[in-house]
Amino acid sequence: PDLFQAPDYYNLDELLSEEHKIVRDAARSWVKKEISPIIEDYAQKAEFPNQIIKGLAEIGAFGPYIPQEYGGAGLDQISYGLIMQEIERGDSGIRSTASVQSSLVMYPIWKYGSEEQKQKFLPKLASGELMGCFGLTEPNHGSDPGSMTTNFKDKGDYYLLNGAKMWISNAPFADIAVIWAKNEEGRIHGLIVERGMEGFSTPETHNKWSLRASATGELLFDNVKIPKENLLPNKSGLSAPLGCLDSARYGIAWGAIGAAMDCYDTALRYAKERIQFDKPIAGMQLQQKKLAEMITEITKAQLLTWRLGVLRNENKATSAQISMAKRNNVHMAINIAREARQILGAMGITGDYSIMRHMMNLESVITYEGTHDIHLLITGMDITGISAFK
Ligand code: TGC
Numbered sequence: 001p002d003l004f005q006a007p008d009y010y011n012l013d014e015l016l017s018e019e020h021k022i023v024r025d026a027a028r029s030w031v032k033k034e035i036s037p038i039i040e041d042y043a044q045k046a047e048f049p050n051q052i053i054k055g056l057a058e059i060g061a062f063g064p065y066i067p068q069e070y071g072g073a074g075l076d077q078i079s080y081g082l083i084m085q086e087i088e089r090g091d092s093g094i095r096s097t098a099s100v101q102s103s104l105v106m107y108p109i110w111k112y113g114s115e116e117q118k119q120k121f122l123p124k125l126a127s128g129e130l131m132g133c134f135g136l137t138e139p140n141h142g143s144d145p146g147s148m149t150t151n152f153k154d155k156g157d158y159y160l161l162n163g164a165k166m167w168i169s170n171a172p173f174a175d176i177a178v179i180w181a182k183n184e185e186g187r188i189h190g191l192i193v194e195r196g197m198e199g200f201s202t203p204e205t206h207n208k209w210s211l212r213a214s215a216t217g218e219l220l221f222d223n224v225k226i227p228k229e230n231l232l233p234n235k236s237g238l239s240a241p242l243g244c245l246d247s248a249r250y251g252i253a254w255g256a257i258g259a260a261m262d263c264y265d266t267a268l269r270y271a272k273e274r275i276q277f278d279k280p281i282a283g284m285q286l287q288q289k290k291l292a293e294m295i296t297e298i299t300k301a302q303l304l305t306w307r308l309g310v311l312r313n314e315n316k317a318t319s320a321q322i323s324m325a326k327r328n329n330v331h332m333a334i335n336i337a338r339e340a341r342q343i344l345g346a347m348g349i350t351g352d353y354s355i356m357r358h359m360m361n362l363e364s365v366i367t368y369e370g371t372h373d374i375h376l377l378i379t380g381m382d383i384t385g386i387s388a389f390k
């Protein structure tokens with residue numbers, strides 16, 4: 001039996017094209033074969049499974065919507081979302097690697113880079129030959145990236161980069177880092193920093209209880225000489241990194257549904273099999289309430305996200321709409337993980353089931369790419385016209 005029963009309570013499949021279903025099913029079977037059997041072990045070891053990089057590239061997880069001329073898969077936004085959903089059904093940390101590579105490294109090079117930068121980096125990033133990371137957050141500037149202090153000075157032949165980034169997914173093994181820094185006028189620009197440049201180091205962050213199968217690290221810049229051709233020339237200001245976040249947050253909205261589906265599916269099966277007081281616990285009203293609310297919330301999230309995908313395909317989705325979906329869906333998933341864990345009783349705390357790992361992973365997902373609070377305030381700003389940040 002297929003261990004991944006995807007709930008589709010409102011026949012959402014009827015809204016998908018043949019291509020969407022082919023892409024999704026390919027990702028689904030790859031995750032089942034390559035991620036599910038190994039992921040618990042890697043999470044326990046707190047190690048990223050490097051051997052899956054090639055497979056991720058093959059299912060189109062690196063640059064799903066980047067045009068084929070640059071090595072991307074040339075798919076639409078719904079296919080991109082479905083790939084993220086299937087990967088996160090396996091593990092949020094693996095989806096993180098794909099999100100960062102696609103939306104935070106390939107996207108800015110594609111949108112803000114020169115033709116030479118696109119030719120040089122995009123095909124190798126799409127194939128996984130090069131891996132990237134994205135440095136926006138700093139030790140003292142998380143939710144407020146506009147106050148960053150990492151900076152670069154024009155030295156004539158090159159830029160001199162100084163500063164530090166923290167909490168950076170993929171940093172420990174990335175070949176390149178797309179990072180954001182201020183020039184002498186205080187204007188934010190994107191720069192491509194390459195491993196091996198003198199003064200650039202990427203120490204790993206240990207002791208995480210969340211996203212353990214994803215490598216997280218710092219990016220330290222100590223008088224790093226950056227060739228001038230490594231500056232992204234076509235966009236500057238805070239809206240440049242925030243534009244990348246729109247794409248990643250959209251993928252996370254889909255991804256969270258995958259994690260929620262896996263928790264729901266696991267809890268439903270368990271509840272039907274587990275007998276207490278001479279009957280399956282699935283027959284107890286309190287457990288039915290939990291399961292019924294889960295499928296309701298998953299269904300609402302699916303519809304929200306599908307519609308957002310259509311809007312993105314038409315280039316009509318706003319940043320605030322993306323914030324709403326990211327916030328709603330991650331919150332939905334974390335609540336489902338917590339309830340599903342309880343349905344499994346003591347078994348729920350073990351690594352024999354995926355739920356506790358999803359639950360702990362989602363603590364990062366609800367924090368990164370804009371916290372739950374920040375996305376609420378983005379909605380608040382959108383509907384009132386008044387920023388609560390300033
Ligand atoms: P504010 O004055 O509102 O905006 C500055 C400029 O940016 C424009 N803008 C956007 N542009 C594109 N996309 C968006 N989503 C945008 N949001 C705002 C805005 O129009 C303005 O443009 P302009 O031309 O007028 O200059 O900026 P603010 O300083 O008040 O901050 C706003 C706030 C708090 C919403 C924003 O800074 C924010 O989103 N903070 C959260 C930070 C965050 O999400 N960091 C994520 C780091 S990356 C990460 O977590 C990767 S995890 C990856 C993984 O492993 O999957």
Ligand code: FAD
Binds near residue numbers: 133167168216372
């Ligand atoms: P803070 O900004 O210090 O927030 C602390 C608390 O204060 C939060 O609850 C927040 O909601 C609240 N708060 C802050 N401002 C306000 C406000 N105005 N009103 C009300 N409440 C507020 N960053 C990258 O650049 N690249 C990456 O690849 C990356 N990967 C990550 C991977 C992991 C595993 C994690 C955990 C984080 C990662 N991040 C990455 C960083 C992430 O984006 C930040 O953690 C996030 O933006 C929040 O910043 P902070 O942790 O500094 O929290």
